[in-house]
Amino acid sequence: MTNQNTDPSTSSYYVTDAFYEGLMRDFDSWDDDALRIDEGPNHVRASAMLKREARYLDQGRYQDWLSLFAAECAYWIPGTWHRGDPRREIAFAFHDRRQLEDRVYRLETGFAWSQTPASRTSRMVSNIEVFSTRTPGIFMVRSNFHTTEFWNGEMRFWIGNAVHRLYTHQDGTMKILAKQVNLLNCDENIRNPSITL
Amino acid sequence: MMELDFDTLIHENKVHRSLYTDPAIFDRELTRVFGGTWVYLAHESQVPDRNSFFRTKLGLRPIIVVRDSKGTIRALYNRCTHRGATICRAKQGKARNFSCPYHGWSFNNSGALLGVPWNDGYAHDHKAEDRFNLAQVPRVAVYRGFIFGTLNPDAPSLEEHLGPVRKPIDDWLDRNPGGKVVLCEANRMRFKGNWKLAYDNSADGYHVVFSHRSLLMMENRFGDDDPKGMSFYKQRPDDGPVRVHYFGNGHHFKDKRPALPDRPGAVWEVEGKHPGMEGYEAEIRQRYGDKADGYLDLAAGIPMNINVFPNLLILGNHIQVLEPLSHDETATTWYGTAVVDEDGSLDGADRMINALRMRTQEQFPLFGEVDDLTNFEEIQAGLAAEEDPWVYMDRGLGLPDRFTVEDGVISGPATDEVFMREYMKHYKSLMKADPTLTISRGEA
Secondary structure (H helix, E strand, O other), X not given: OOOOOOOOOOOOOOOOHHHHHHHHHHOOOOOOHHHEEOOOHHHHHHHHHHHHHHHHHHOOOHHHHHOOEEEEEEEEEOOOOOOOOXXXXXXXXXXXXXXXXXXXXXXHOOOOHHHOOOOEEEEEEXXXXXXXXXXXXXXXXXXXXXXXXXXXXXXXXXXXXXXXXXXXXXXXXXXXXXXXXXXXXXXXXXXXXOOOO | OOOXXXXXXXXXXXXXXXXXXXXXXXXXXXXXXXXXXXXXXXXXXXXOOOOEEEEEEEOOEEEEEEXXXXXXXXXXXXXXXXXOOOOOOOOEEEOOEEEOOOOOOEEEOOOOEEEOOOHHHOOOOHHHOOOOOOOEOOEEEEEXXXXXXXXXXXXXXXXXXXHHHHHHHHHHHHOOHHHOEEEEEEEEEEEOOOHHHHHHHOOOOOOHHHHOHHHHHHHOOOOXXXXXXXXXXXXXXXXXXXXXXXXXXXXXXXXXXXXXXXXXXXXXXOOOOOOOHHHHHHHHHHHHHHHHHHHHHHHOOOOEEEEEOOOEEEEOOEEEEEEEEEOOEEEEEEEEEEEOOOOOOOOOOHHHXXXXXXXXXXXXXXXXHHHHHHHHHHHHHHOOOOOOOEEEOOOOOOOOOOOEEEOOEEEEEOOOOHHHHHHHHHHHHHHHOOOOOOOEOOOO
């Protein structure tokens, strides 16, 4: 396997059974009050990171948005409120690194009719809470979001909570290892689900 | 209101905008189509055990599909026989009885009335007659896991109604171990447009390179020599081996399989790029050797679009269900399917196959269907133009040697609109008919 091309932008070797297992474990029972970090530099950095992410998406700066993710990452919008095992149930979206780049590439072709013209969005991110994990330098961050989308002459809303798994990069910034978006209406039929959450 | 004249509205080469925009036509469809003919209701895997139920609709009628305590599959009206409130408000689950939250009337899962609170306040005995049992769809039938119902006592048997579309359904199922699949959640969407816009599109090989241009560009973004995913099939659409078929009774089929070589691994080879592909493939190959190609094919979408009029669209590994909401709004639910290894023939590979198969199914709804739905909405918007009322479906019409007819099945090149013309003829005959619709109140 070592001489394979393992650049996660062009191939997907890292999304294995073990990766899914780890993801399920990481996103289960992380919100222990004993692990909460209410202040200090990690809280500040995590909050800043979430706000920056919202701004990049609002501004359509998708390449900058991609740069916030770790090379081997997951972007997961469960299609059920109980958030089942993504190996056994269809997700609203489950992207690896390459598919995140696919998503951005498609939006930038100019021929994605569902985003022509592109929606305008305004994202409110609040209720940010940061939790430490057993691994130093890795944090779970829960936030509520309210994204207003102006599309096709209408205002509409995407509402729920997001859970980010972040790690501290050697340059001191935080990067997204995995992002889980829990939409209130994840199991409802939704019109034109083509913006990036 | 003007009498609806379907001979004026539906021609060989074109149909009138009002088929998509007129609420009166929609109302008529709710009895002539959704009720007057067999309509897909649910899949057996959604009611796997005795006492399982799944909430759905027949047109706009609220329905609970149950496997009752004796094992019979029924389609009960989700409507209390007292004041009309729905009695089941969960999406699916298990229940022996349903009790109305409003006044407490209760029913067993075969639809029979069990009890009326304080019944001494009535001058009659509710159980002495059957009119207080839940209404139910009088004819419910299952074809290989697909549950259908009709209110029309004069409709042919389900098997006869499906006719030759059974062959591709059989093929689609039989490639899976045990000849079956189970549903495993869905990509759920809706659009502000008439349901027929989706049915018109379901075997349309003409729109692909235009409507899905961004998806095709995305699939080819690495500049590989071998096109993958949808782009594989776009080459020379009319000269190639891909065909559309019309089977009668509104059912049609786009078959892209002839574009593939007939050997294990061929379906997987042209699959687009999805999360986990390379890693899982390497592991499956290492573990299963010669069998790996066949297993990987199960993780890939089989290139078939089987459209069972009016609301069941089987494509790739999906079971897409159309749900009409109004004349200009439709829900479309893309259920994923998983393989099951009941007889152990997959030797434990089902876990890995399904892990890949979930990902191969998510891409098209997210990056392809959204663009189609936008185009459907924009058709609905365009059809506001009253003075320019015709919608054309005459591609191929009048060209010599373009079609074959064999055993009643009409076939043409990939981009032909013959399937639209033919299903519209069937639709016209349904809309002109005046069937007597019935319900039952269950067995005595």
